[in-house]
Amino acid sequence: MGIHEELAAELRDALRARDRKRLDVIRQVETEVSRARTEPGFSGEAGDELYRRVIGAYCKKMEKARLEFAAAGERGRAQAEKLAFEIEYLARWLPSTLDEAATRELVRSAIAELGAGDPKMAGRVIGHVMKAAGGTVDGALVGRLVREELGAG
Known part of the structure; x- marks a missing residue:
């Protein structure tokens, strides 16, 4: 099963469970993939490679934002926790990196x-x-x- 199918199954499960955090992150990834598919120069299918690239870029952006919110102290704590959840949730679809x-x-x-x-x-x-x-x-x-x-x- 490809990443697209896994995310679709996760989306259905999150809808049934009314899990707002999972719904938000899955929908955001799908939006980012749609945006990548409509960029000039894109050709081909939205396969696992595209999903990995988009998820990797999204996680990198969210990690940077998480650090900024964490630096804001108490005011940014809730948002930093939300971003940490998103990064952790999406990590399973990222290729493991060498030490x-x-x-x-x-x-x-x-x-x-x-x-x-x-x-x-x-x-x-x-x-x-x-x-x-x-x-x-x-x-x-x-x-x-x-x-x-x-x-x-």
Whole structure:
């Protein structure tokens, strides 16, 4: 069963249970997917890959907003908790990311493969790792590790 079908089943369950929190997050994801499908340059079907990309981008936005609400103290606590629920709920449809040790190995092998020794080649190494890993690594972590390995940071 694809992500679209799973979300449809979750939506039906949430409607039956009158679970407002789940309803809101599922409807928001479906809205984001519809928006992505109507963007210029989109072609193809709304398959699992599109859903993963949209859910990943949505979770990243919500995490940033959650941190801002959490920094607001008591005033933003309820909204921060709502966003934390959304992120946790959607996490099951995101691809798992590699830990720091595995990412460091990818970075080292990319540096060796490209023969990079100069910090000026950091962008090329980062691009190589991101392309090779195919969405299973955190871009910020890759950037930090590449700069560490090349001595640029």
